[in-house]
Amino acid sequence: xxxxxxxxxxxxxxxxxxxxxSEHAELLQVFSRSExxxxxxxxxxxxxxxxxxxxxxxxxxxxxxxxxxxxxxSVADQLCKLGFSGKxxxxxxxxxxxxxxxxxxxxxxxxxxxLQTFTVGRQPDFEQIPFIVEANNPEDSAIxxxxxxxxxxxxxxxxxxxxxxxxxxxxxVNNFTNHLxxxxxxxxxxxxxxxxxxxxxxxETVAKLHLAEPASMQTGPAKRGDLKTIARHLDYLxxxxxxxxxxxxxxxxxxxxx
Amino acid sequence: xxxxxxxxxxxxxxxxxxxxxSEHAELLQVFSRSExxxxxxxxxxxxxxxxxxxxxxxxxxxxxxxxxxxxxxSVADQLCKLGFSGKxxxxxxxxxxxxxxxxxxxxxxxxxxxLQTFTVGRQPDFEQIPFIVEANNPEDSAIxxxxxxxxxxxxxxxxxxxxxxxxxxxxxVNNFTNHLxxxxxxxxxxxxxxxxxxxxxxxETVAKLHLAEPASMQTGPAKRGDLKTIARHLDYLxxxxxxxxxxxxxxxxxxxxx
Numbered sequence: 189x190x191x192x193x194x195x196x197x198x199x200x201x202x203x204x205x206x207x208x209x210s211e212h213a214e215l216l217q218v219f220s221r222s223e224x225x226x227x228x229x230x231x232x233x234x235x236x237x238x239x240x241x242x243x244x245x246x247x248x249x250x251x252x253x254x255x256x257x258x259x260x261x262s263v264a265d266q267l268c269k270l271g272f273s274g275k276x277x278x279x280x281x282x283x284x285x286x287x288x289x290x291x292x293x294x295x296x297x298x299x300x301x302x303l304q305t306f307t308v309g310r311q312p313d314f315e316q317i318p319f320i321v322e323a324n325n326p327e328d329s330a331i332x333x334x335x336x337x338x339x340x341x342x343x344x345x346x347x348x349x350x351x352x353x354x355x356x357x358x359x360x361v362n363n364f365t366n367h368l369x370x371x372x373x374x375x376x377x378x379x380x381x382x383x384x385x386x387x388x389x390x391x392e393t394v395a396k397l398h399l400a401e402p403a404s405m406q407t408g409p410a411k412r413g414d415l416k417t418i419a420r421h422l423d424y425l426x427x428x429x430x431x432x433x434x435x436x437x438x439x440x441x442x443x444x445x446x
Numbered sequence: 447x448x449x450x451x452x453x454x455x456x457x458x459x460x461x462x463x464x465x466x467x468s469e470h471a472e473l474l475q476v477f478s479r480s481e482x483x484x485x486x487x488x489x490x491x492x493x494x495x496x497x498x499x500x501x502x503x504x505x506x507x508x509x510x511x512x513x514x515x516x517x518x519x520s521v522a523d524q525l526c527k528l529g530f531s532g533k534x535x536x537x538x539x540x541x542x543x544x545x546x547x548x549x550x551x552x553x554x555x556x557x558x559x560x561l562q563t564f565t566v567g568r569q570p571d572f573e574q575i576p577f578i579v580e581a582n583n584p585e586d587s588a589i590x591x592x593x594x595x596x597x598x599x600x601x602x603x604x605x606x607x608x609x610x611x612x613x614x615x616x617x618x619v620n621n622f623t624n625h626l627x628x629x630x631x632x633x634x635x636x637x638x639x640x641x642x643x644x645x646x647x648x649x650e651t652v653a654k655l656h657l658a659e660p661a662s663m664q665t666g667p668a669k670r671g672d673l674k675t676i677a678r679h680l681d682y683l684x685x686x687x688x689x690x691x692x693x694x695x696x697x698x699x700x701x702x703x704x
Contacts, residue, residue: 362651363669365648365698368618421617
């Protein structure tokens with residue numbers, strides 16, 4: 189019997205989870221407070237939508253909350269008041285502990301966290317994406333495993349502590365890295381140089397991660413202790429005090445080692 | 447008539463430039479102070495090597511210095527004393543101004559900078575790599591163009607100032623980014639989680655750069671202003687004060703915007 193899912197949330201993550209579920213499982217309904225987002229995903233999947241939790245379809249086995257971390261506790265509370273306290277409810281957040289559900293009246297709950305950055309306009313390759321799943325009881329853990337297998341074979345059961353660590357690491361390698369790409373772009377923009385100049389270098393930096401660990405591939409003036417070049421770079425960056433500060437602290441960190 | 451080149455330096459950059467030149471131009475000789483590196487490249491290319499500048503072959507048109515920034519001025523000086531002052535000498539450094547040659551007795555000099563990170567064990571795709579070339583006279587500039595065309599069609603003539611800016615940007619997107627990958631690995635190692643978990647996320651972060659500019663794709667707790675998650679992350683990072691400091695300053699920078 190296919191898994192019946194109601195999806196709460198139709199942002200970047202909800203959009204792609206919903207699209208995939210509508211094709212490979214049984215997606216019953218899509219909820220979003222934003223009528224625009226709800227309708228967009230409904231049109232894509234052919235599944236009805238609602239913008240009101242009162243109208244949530246009670247026939248599903250799993251209620252998947254692909255919403256902002258801050259909204260999870262409150263939506264869970266509302267689901268309880270609406271009579272869903274016996275249903276399996278899980279969130280898709282890397283950062284939120286499963287204990288967020290403990291103070292609600294929910295009896296069955298869990299986490300269903302795909303470790304990826306989603307964008308509406310870009311099709312994810314779910315087979316490559318690790319899913320971290322956890323439930324507050326073994327039966328629901330098995331159900332979430334089954335749901336995850338709809339997406340990937342890379343399924344991990346992690347404690348809150350380990351998932352939180354994974355999320356911190358993800359912030360370093362995704363959010364912070366992207367910010368540094370933005371810094372690079374800012375510097376090139378000011379010189380009327382195209383950002384595309386840096387793409388082969390960035391692509392290679394990442395391709396090398398498949399060969400060896402990052403520390404062993406660290407290069408550059410900080411790693412070499414090339415103080416002359418560092419001084420020249422800091423001098424150049426005087427025009428961007430905030431980038432100069434980033435340069436300083438990252439250089440210091442590379443020199444000290446991790 | 448093919449360009450005749452003598453390569454001074456057989457590290458990561460010299461290795462790959464030498465390999466390609468031996469296949470697509472005329473590489474006459476390889477120099478490295480390290481006999482091991484000189485012999486390695488000599489065996490690969492079938493070109494003679496020397497570990498002494500005294501023995502440098504005077505028959506080449508171009509002497510390419512693929513050596514550490516700090517050694518450029520001193521090697522250029524020695525080349526002058528050895529009678530090479532009328533030869534075209536260029537370095538392959540992004541960070542070193544062309545003026546490094548001004549105080550030497552060299553009459554013809556320039557820069558031949560491939561914007562990429564090289565590793566001996568990994569074949570670069572030179573067609574994708576931008577080369578930044580510059581000479582102190584138009585005739586030699588044309589010769590360096592010809593040499594660059596042996597590698598790529600992506601040839602740029604940039605002033606010292608613009609090349610220096612490009613190099614600073616490269617440090618942000620390559621050296622600093624790789625250091626953040628190392629930070630992610632350190633966090634996962636301590637939790638006995640495999641670094642491979644993060645590779646799909648990293649790959650996607652970079653793939654998106656081909657679609658839109660980095661700032662428009664910034665996500666995560668800092669961008670959302672999700673102070674609860676930030677506080678949880680900082681609490682987790684108490685065990686790594688140096689990573690906590692990086693987290694703090696990068697989060698602050700994302701919140702302020704570039």
